Amino acid sequence: MNLEAFILGTGGMMPLPNRFLTSVLLRREGELFLFDGGEGTQVSLRKLNLRWKKISAIFISHTHADHVTGLPGILMLSSQVDRDDPLTIIGPPKIAEYIESSRRVLDMYINYDIVVKEITEPGIVYEGEHFHIRAFPLRHTKPCVGYVFEEDPRPGAFHPEKAEALKVPRGPLWSKLQNGEPVVSSDGAMVYPEQVMGEKRKGRKFSYVTDTLAFPEIASEVANSDLFVCEGMFERDLLESAKEKKHMTAEQAAQIAVQAGGIKKLALIHYSPRYTEHNLKQLLKEAQAIFPDTVLSRDRAVFPIEYED
Structure with missing residues (x-):
């Protein structure tokens, strides 16, 4: 069963010509899950030729504009095709108000059911066949959560x-x-x-963390992730600015990956618009000095997530 992460946007604060705002899509066979929906999400979906009508659920980290401004377009886009299944939208408080006000003010034509669930406590927020998605609290300027997609253990090898x-x-x-x-x-x-049968084998794990101070509890949540997508908004020299804005540096993201243990790949995301494509190499250099298996996410990059065996 294939599992892939599509990076739809990598920017923070404001979109740039070649860097849409932060959004990641996870595809497990034919089922799609969207994590955040910054400006430009719809464009990347079309460029990648992904079937947006198959999006089962959207998971929002928080209601700052650079993570939700792409949502109205996604909702209206989904009305252009026949859709029988409801669309679930999950996020911290205020996400229901944002969706409802957008529908009302924009007078959206929606021909399918939208189910909005606000997260009031950490834990499992979505379950599917042999997997679940859970949320855990982050530390930002407003309520914000990280997400972990985790498959159930698989049966051991048959002898x-x-x-x-x-x-x-x-x-x-x-x-x-x-x-x-x-x-x-x-x-x-x-x-x-x-x-x-042999011992049970680990399922795959994907973790998504953005817009937060670095703090130790993140590591235990994302431990053993096959792919850990984490913000690396600033370089080391801007650590104090990152703390003030409640963000983290690329170096701090790498430190979390080391502390967590079992991380196979760290993909940095949510870059400050101050960094040009050339300057991003400094973020990568600082992170790789601590956690070598770090890469820079790029808009419309694809990361296959394989079984470890």
């Missing part, structure tokens, strides 16, 4: 030689064992899945 040794004939009984069901062998003995 056919063990099944044969226990006299379980090849065929449907093997499938039942792999699906977690006990079976009866050809000599009448009960055979349980744990007798022929």
